[in-house]
Amino acid sequence: MKYTLILLLLPLCAPAKDLYQIHKLSEMEIQQTYIQILHDACFYADRYWTNSSFDPAAGYWGGGLSGEYNGIRPIGSMVLACGTLLKYDNSLTAGEREDLLAKATAALRYATATHFTGTQRCVDGKQWGGLDRPGVRTGRTQWESSYWTSSYALGAWLIWDKLDP
Numbered sequence: 361m362k363y364t365l366i367l368l369l370l371p372l373c374a375p376a377k378d379l380y381q382i383h384k385l386s387e388m389e390i391q392q393t394y395i396q397i398l399h400d401a402c403f404y405a406d407r408y409w410t411n412s413s414f415d416p417a418a419g420y421w422g423g424g425l426s427g428e429y430n431g432i433r434p435i436g437s438m439v440l441a442c443g444t445l446l447k448y449d450n451s452l453t454a455g456e457r458e459d460l461l462a463k464a465t466a467a468l469r470y471a472t473a474t475h476f477t478g479t480q481r482c483v484d485g486k487q488w489g490g491l492d493r494p495g496v497r498t499g500r501t502q503w504e505s506s507y508w509t510s511s512y513a514l515g516a517w518l519i520w521d522k523l524d525p
Contacts, residue, residue, distance in 0.1 A: 395449050398441045402460060405438055409463060412470050414480045419466035424483035426474065428504065432488045435471060436511030439464050443518030461522055464515060468523075471512055 385393070405421050412418035421438045425431030442464035446457060473480040476487040489505040516523065 391448070395445065398445050399449065401441050402438070402445060411466070412473075412480075415469065415473065417466060418469035418473060419463065420470045421463075421467065424470070426482040426484055426486035426488040428508075431482065431484075432471060432474075433504075433508045433511075435467050436508050436515070439467050439471075439515035440511045440518075441515075442467075443515035446522070447518040461519060464519060465523060468512060468516055 408421050410420055410424060412420065412424075420435050422434050423430035424435075427433075442460040445452065446460055446464070452460070471488075472478055474482045474487055476490045478487065481487055489509070
């Protein structure tokens, strides 16, 4: 029992400077770290890509649902990730650029078509966006839809010159 107590108290005796070292990164190192994280996210998200059933030019990452989780929100985050890489990662190959742009564009089409102003429905049979309307309970508030839309808007802005009319 004494040895267990000693082992539990040992970390309290070690000086903190020996446990953690904080290294300042340059702006370039921070940018490269961020780009690598986004690159990894897009690479691993590829396995969750699905082409839309209502339009072969539309698609989504994840479940394609109308809500926050496994739905519209993470799709917007991926559009922003792709747009950021396309704008700032000079090490992408032509094939990687083509794939990121195709998926970001398809996801924008999916989000536009399945918004409550569009003509299609998400995989769960619902549209997303807007406030609760008489007879329609979306369960979403205005700020959530605005927040989700901001990811799509910024992602689209980053690739604006590459989007078709």
